[in-house]
Amino acid sequence: MPFWNRTYARDILLSVLSGCLLAIALVNASVIDPPSDTARWLLNWKFTHWVFDYGDGFIKRGLIGEIFRRIGLELTYDSFLLYSMLLNAVVFVALAFVFSRPFKHASIRAACEERSRNPSRDREGADVASVPPWRTSDPSRDREGADSAGCRTLGMSYHTPARAGAWLFFLWAMTHPATLAHFMYDLGRFDGLLLLLALAAMGVVAHVAMLPAAVLVLGLLGIAILIHEAALLMYVPLVLVYWFYLTTSRETRGRIAMSAKRLTVPLGICAGLVFLSYLAAAHGSLPAHAYEEHLAELRSEYGQVIQGNSLRVLYRGSTAENIRHTLSAGFSMRRLLHHVAMALVLAPSALLFWRIAQPILFDKQRRAETFFLLAAFSPLGLYLLGHDHFRWWALSLTNLLIALSFLALHDRAFGHHLCKVMQDNRKLAYCVLMLNILVGPLAVVSSFPQPLFRHLF
Numbered sequence: 001m002p003f004w005n006r007t008y009a010r011d012i013l014l015s016v017l018s019g020c021l022l023a024i025a026l027v028n029a030s031v032i033d034p035p036s037d038t039a040r041w042l043l044n045w046k047f048t049h050w051v052f053d054y055g056d057g058f059i060k061r062g063l064i065g066e067i068f069r070r071i072g073l074e075l076t077y078d079s080f081l082l083y084s085m086l087l088n089a090v091v092f093v094a095l096a097f098v099f100s101r102p103f104k105h106a107s108i109r110a111a112c113e114e115r116s117r118n119p120s121r122d123r124e125g126a127d128v129a130s131v132p133p134w135r136t137s138d139p140s141r142d143r144e145g146a147d148s149a150g151c152r153t154l155g156m157s158y159h160t161p162a163r164a165g166a167w168l169f170f171l172w173a174m175t176h177p178a179t180l181a182h183f184m185y186d187l188g189r190f191d192g193l194l195l196l197l198a199l200a201a202m203g204v205v206a207h208v209a210m211l212p213a214a215v216l217v218l219g220l221l222g223i224a225i226l227i228h229e230a231a232l233l234m235y236v237p238l239v240l241v242y243w244f245y246l247t248t249s250r251e252t253r254g255r256i257a258m259s260a261k262r263l264t265v266p267l268g269i270c271a272g273l274v275f276l277s278y279l280a281a282a283h284g285s286l287p288a289h290a291y292e293e294h295l296a297e298l299r300s301e302y303g304q305v306i307q308g309n310s311l312r313v314l315y316r317g318s319t320a321e322n323i324r325h326t327l328s329a330g331f332s333m334r335r336l337l338h339h340v341a342m343a344l345v346l347a348p349s350a351l352l353f354w355r356i357a358q359p360i361l362f363d364k365q366r367r368a369e370t371f372f373l374l375a376a377f378s379p380l381g382l383y384l385l386g387h388d389h390f391r392w393w394a395l396s397l398t399n400l401l402i403a404l405s406f407l408a409l410h411d412r413a414f415g416h417h418l419c420k421v422m423q424d425n426r427k428l429a430y431c432v433l434m435l436n437i438l439v440g441p442l443a444v445v446s447s448f449p450q451p452l453f454r455h456l457f
Contacts, residue, residue: 041307042444046188047080048310051302059314060284063226064190077305084188091183091192094199098402099173101409102166102418165419168429172422173405175433176349177448178397181441185449190228191395197224198235202406205243214265217243218272225277229284232277233381238399240266241375242406245368286314326387335389338447342390345439345448346397348432355421356404360414369407369414376400387445394442 053065068075174180183192201220204213221239224231243266286294291312298306360369376399379392386392408415422429443449 043081043188044305045307045310047077047302047305048298048307049190049313050075050080050188051298051306052314058284059286060229060280061190061227061313062284063223064193077302080188087192087196088180088183088187091195092180094196095179095398095402096170096174098199098405099170100166101405102169102415103163162416162419162423164426165421165423168422168426168433169404169418171433172349172352172429172436173401175436176397176401177346177436177439177442178394179401181436182391182394182398182443185441186391186394186444191234191391194224194228194231194235195398197221197227197231198239199402201239202242205239205246210265213243214269218269221269221273222276225273225280229277229280230382230386232273234379234395235399236270236273237375237378238372238403240270241372242403245372246410248368284314288315291315322386323384326384331387335445338390342393342442342447345435348428348435349397352421352425352428352432353400353404355425356418359417360407369411372407373400373403376403389445390442390447391444397442 049061049064050068051065052059052062053069054062055066055069065075183189197220201217204216204220208216217239221231221236224235228234247266294314295306295308295311298311357373360366360373363370377396379395379399382392383389404418408418439448440450441448
C-alpha cells in the first residue's frame with residue numbers, strides 16, 4: 001500500500017477509535033451521577049443564575065439574563081437545558097480544534113519522510129520551505145531551519161510515529177477528567193461560554209494587528225467579566241500572557257524585553273478589566289433587605305426551581321464575606337481526603353505534563369513560555385473566594401492543555417518534542433487514557449463523582 005494511503009487508513013481507523021473512546025468518556029460523565037435530589041438541586045442552582053438580569057439596575061452575572069430579556073426570548077427550564085447542551089457541543093468542537101494543533105508538525109514529519117524515501121514523488125520538487133507556514137505573529141519561530149536544505153536542517157529525524165504521538169496527546173486531552181468530561185458533568189455553568197470567549201480572544205491576538213486586537217480583546221474579555229466576574233482569574237491571565245508570549249521575539253524572549261507600545265497595550269487592557277471586575281464585584285450586589293421579595297418574585301415567575309442559595313450570591317457582596325463562607329464550607333477533613341484522591345488519580349497525568357514541559361521550565365531563554373504555562377493555573381487564585389475547589393483545578397488543567405497546544409502550534413521544536421514524549425511514553429499514555437475513562441470527570445466540590453469516591457469520603 002502506498003505511504004500516503006497507509007497513513008490515511010491508519011488515521012481513519014484512529015479517528016473511529018477516538019470517536020468511540022470519547023463517546024464512552026462523555027456518556028460516563030453524563031450518567032455517572034444519576035438523577036437525584038442533589039443533582040437536581042445543583043441544576044436548579046445554575047438555572048437561577050441564568051435568570052439574573054438588569055431589570056432593576058446593574059447586577060453582577062446578569063448579562064445572560066439581560067440578553068434573553070432584551071430580545072424577548074422566554075427562558076424556561078427545558079430551554080435552559082437545551083442551551084446548556086448546545087454550549088457544551090460548541091465547547092467540544094473548539095477544544096477538539098485546539099488539541100489537534102500538534103498534528104501540524106506530525107503532518108510535516110510524514111511529508112518529509114516520504115520525500116526522503118522517494119524524492120520522485122514530489123512532483124513539484126519543493127522542499128520544506130515551500131510548505132505554507134501556519135499563521136503566527138513571528139514567522140521566524142515557525143520556519144526555523146526550514147530552508148533550502150529541506151528536512152535535514154531541522155536537526156531531528158522525521159518519522160511517522162510523530163502522528164501516533166499527536167493522536168495520543170489529542171486523546172489524552174479530550175478524555176482528561178478536567179476537560180470535556182468536567183464540562184459535561186457541570187452542565188449549565190457559564191464556564192464553557194467564558195472559555196469560548198477566551199479562545200476567541202486568543203485567536204484575535206494571534207491574527208489581528210495590535211490596536212484592533214486591543215479593542216476586540218477588551219470587548220471579549222469585558223463581556224466575559226460581565227457574565228461572571230471570576231473570569232478575571234479564570235481566563236484573563238492566560239489570554240494576556242499569551243499575547244505577551246507572541247510579542248516577544250526570538251532574540252529577546254529570554255530577557256523579556258518589549259517595546260513601550262507592546263507593553264502598554266496589554267497592561268492597559270489588564271487595568272481596564274481589573275477595574276470592570278471591581279465594579280461588578282463591588283457595585284453589582286443588592287441590599288440584603290430586598291432578598292425575600294426578590295426570591296418570591298422569581299419563584300412566582302419560574303416556580304420552585306429557583307434556589308435561594310443561588311440568589312443569595314447577589315446579596316453577599318464583600319470579599320471578606322465570601323472568604324468567610326469559603327473557609328466554613330470548603331476546608332474540612334473530607335475535603336482534604338478528596339484532594340488526596342485527586343492527587344493520586346491524576347499523578348500519571350502530572351508525570352506526562354512534567355515530561356512535556358520540563359525543557360521549557362528549566363530554560364532561561366524561554367521565560368515567556370514558562371509564564372504562559374504558569375498563567376494556566378490562575379483559576380487557583382479563586383481558592384479562598386469560592387469553595388468549588390475541584391472546579392478551579394479542572395479549569396486550570398484545561399488551561400494547561402490549551403497552553404501546551406498553542407505552544408506546539410507556534411514553536412515547531414516544542415511541537416516535535418511534545419509528539420516525541422507522547423510516543424516514547426505511550427505505555428504510560430495508554431494507562432492514563434484508561435484511567436481517565438474509569439474515574440470520570442472532575443467534579444465541583446468533590447474530587448470525582450464515582451460511587452467509590454462518594455462512599456469512601
